[in-house]
Amino acid sequence: MSSFPKRLSPFFLFLIVFFFSCANDNPESSFVDYRVVYDFSDNEVSPELKLSVFVSVESNVRMGSSLKLIHEDSGLEWKCSSRCLNKIDMNSNKWIGSTNFIPVKNDSFPKGNYKVIYEDMAERECDVSFNMLYPDGILECTAKDIPTVFKTPAVKKIAVYSNEDVLLYFGEEPSHWRTGEDIIMEYKNAWCTRTCYTLNKDSVYCLMPPVELGNKNYVKESNREEN
Structure with a gap:
């Protein structure tokens, strides 16, 4: 779900009028x-x-x-x-x-x-x-306990984020991604990856700590602000 937009642009009075003139159906x-x-x-x-x-x-x-x-x-x-x-x-x-x-x-x-x-x-x-429903005990764990602490099968996926913390990819890790350079070849502004374990039919997500890819062509937004 991390790819959901954070906010919508306001359209002020025009859209307020549009909402109430067009939305006559009850919400379902x-x-x-x-x-x-x-x-x-x-x-x-x-x-x-x-x-x-x-x-x-x-x-x-x-x-x-x-x-x-x-x-x-x-x-x-x-x-x-x-x-x-x-x-x-x-x-x-x-x-x-x-x-x-x-x-x-x-x-x-x-x-x-x-x-x-x-x-x-x-x-x-x-x-x-x-x-x-979710497994017990995860909240007391640290990253090194994952995934051995799981008592039910988990699916391993990978998330790729840009230097602006935008989600670029989420899914199974392609077999040809052996190094950070392989990922940067496909996503030129890729900054880091995060392993994700999903459980209970994808209703539980465990996001592991970010791993930087060593992309020298882009500056992390937080680093730019500090400078």
């Missing part, structure tokens, strides 16, 4: 996609934990106002307002959600049934549910 959602993400930034510390939740919608995604996540057993709630929502309308696929839900008090997310309530700008709602 038929599917929810969630990812539990363990982000290991380096080899010595435990991971940062985040939850990504997106719902597919039939109505205009630009009408999205808020997304509320409720754990049904505990009553814990998370709410994401319009300015924090990722709104995606691409090739007839419409998704609304966020990649930045965080647990309460740095704890784990409770397992079990969740209800996702989507509301549009006209205060109309629809909801969809999902059951969250």
